[in-house]
Each structure stands twice: as structure tokens, then as C-alpha cells.
Amino acid sequence: MELSDSVVKGLQTLADPAYLDLKSFTIFTEAAFSSLLSFPTGSVFDYPELKNMDQSLLKHCHIAATTFILEGVKQNADRSTICSSLEDLKFDSERVDAFYMLYQKNKTNLEKLLSSIDGCPPHITDVSWRLDYCIKNSHVHKVNQPSYLISFNTESGDNNGASSKLNFSCTLEQLQDLVGKMKDAAKSLERAAQL
């Protein structure tokens, strides 16, 4: 894996037993993984074992570790790639094992997170509907037609996952048309999945 000097330096600090013992290293690494997967509300390193560390150095190590993790997940790095990269940075075998265990445990969730980052169109997550019977309006009397209000819930990746709704109305025939076309798509998906 290609890593910048700053990341290499941060990781070398993490490898140094004089700076962090194995227990603190494990706690630190766990905190680094969970800081990627959840929005930390307080300090990332709110642990008694990490309280006495130089906080600015700890921050540097955090950036280095998270960069390394994200780069690994991004490239779908396997065990040998991760382990040999860490060994090159003078990590002892216990630290390599501890790191790899956490990497393996969190990889799937991190992949999901990374795959959700792109400028793709709003993603439909759900639909709600309402059935009305239109009786009359100011322009036409005796309409007497069923009418549907459809509301697609969408989430947009651009907007930090902000959800919004897309509302539209359709007649019974139009809804049948919409569902028919969606079924065509689903059928094609099914066929494609069997290839």
C-alpha cells in the first residue's frame, strides 16, 4: 500500500512499545475503527488508558491509523497485504494480529459505509401511498375517478444522507403502468442474478 510520510510516521509511533503498551494499542485501535463507523459525539480517546498521552501526538496517530484502515478497505486488502505493510512499519506480531482481528471484524461495515459515498442520484428507500376518490373540483363536476397519491422516500448521498420525499399523483391505469414497469425491471434483475 502506498502511504504518505505523515501516515508512515504516525503508524511508526503506534508500533513503538515505549509510547503505547499492547493494551493501550488495542484500545486505541478499537477507538479508531469505531470513530469511522459512528459519529463520535465526544472525544474519540475518552479512555483512562489514553488520558496521559500527548494528545497532539495521539491525534496524529489517529489520522494515520484511520487513513491506513480506509485505504485497506478501499483496495480490498487481504491479510498478507495488511500484515506485511504493518510489519514493514516495525509492528510486532502481537500488534499485527490485534490490528488484523479488528480490521476483519469491521471490514464489512466499512465497505458498506464507503460504498454509500458517491454522487449518485437520490436513493429510494420506501414508498407510501394514499387512495382517493375524486368527486368534483372547481373546473369539472362528476369526476368520480379513483386517484392515487404516491410518495417516494429518498435519501441523498450528497446531503449527508438527508431524506426527502417525492410526491406525485396518478390514476389507477397510470399506477398499473408504473408497477408493470417496475416488475419488468425486477424480472430482468432476477434473470441477471442467475447468470
Next chain:
Amino acid sequence: MLLVLSEEQKEHLGFLSDVDPAVVGEFGRIAVEFLKKGSNPKIYEGAARKLSVPAETVQHGVEGLMFILTESSKLMISEVDFQDSVLVLGFSEELNKLLLQLYLENRKEIRQILSELAPSLSRYQNLEWRLDVQLASRALRQQVKPTVTLKLHLESGDTQSARVLQTDPATLLHLIQELERALAEVKSNHCRRILRNIK
């Protein structure tokens, strides 16, 4: 239900009994045309020159016909009620028949045009779809992520718009299932009872 015509409208339409029924037929055709495509004042001037009357008189005549057609289409009045309504204008029997014919022939289309004026959300027009498998992105390489891209065409009044959306296979199946429930609901006993009773 009868049409209610104001004195002014009766006066405007009175002009039609002075001209040849063929001319009224032509005015009727123009009135329907204007309802479909919007009015064009140039036509009034041309017709006024031929009949040697002021353009305003022609305009009032055509607008009167447009009112009769839209109002009776809006209320969906019956043949008998239509005939009774135009009786007050004192037209010849031939002319009354001609108007009735005009009403019956164009009612469906005029109601269609009027229904577009009703306040409503954007209306569904069409759906296009595309299947993709996402293979890589800047943030993540080596993916196999099936995606369904949907382009939803909507119209609102005169403006048409399209929205591009995406979803995943599981959600697509869920959407279909949910919308099929919506379609099934209109056939339920509850809905059928209401639909039968509101006429």
C-alpha cells in the same frame, strides 16, 4: 340541472340567430378549437370582415358558445337539460340541434381539458429503468453492487419534468409489493361500496 346564462350572455349569443346556421357551425368549430389550443383574435377579425359586423360581435358570439360548452361539460348536464337550457336563447330548432350535437361530440374532450386545471400534484407520465452493477468508485474498489436506476417522468400543468432516482433490488421488490397493495385496495369491498354509492 339547467345552465344559468346572464342577460349579457343572452344578448351576445342573440347575434347567432341572425346569421346562417352554417356560420354558427363554423363558430362552434372555432369555439372548440380555442378551448383546445387557446384563442386567436385574428380569426375574429377575418370572420367579422366576411359577415361585415364588428369583430367584437364575433368575439362575443364565440365566447358565448365557449361558455355554454365549458359550463355544460363541467356540470355534465343531460341532453334534455341542455336543450331546455338553450331554449331561452330563442334559436331555431335547427340551431338548437346543432348546438346539442356540438356539445355531445366534444364533451369528453372538454372535460379532459378542464380536468387538467384542477389543483393537483405533479402527475405520473412514464417510467424508464436501467440495471447496473457498480464495480468501483473513488471511495471503494472491487464492488459488486447491483443498482436499479429509475427515471420518473412527471407533468405538472404544461411543464414536464423528469427525476432520476436509484434503488437496490431488495427495495425494488418492496416497492412493487407495497404498490400492489395499493392497487388491490381499490377492489376491496370498502372501496367498491363507496364507488358504487357516489354517482
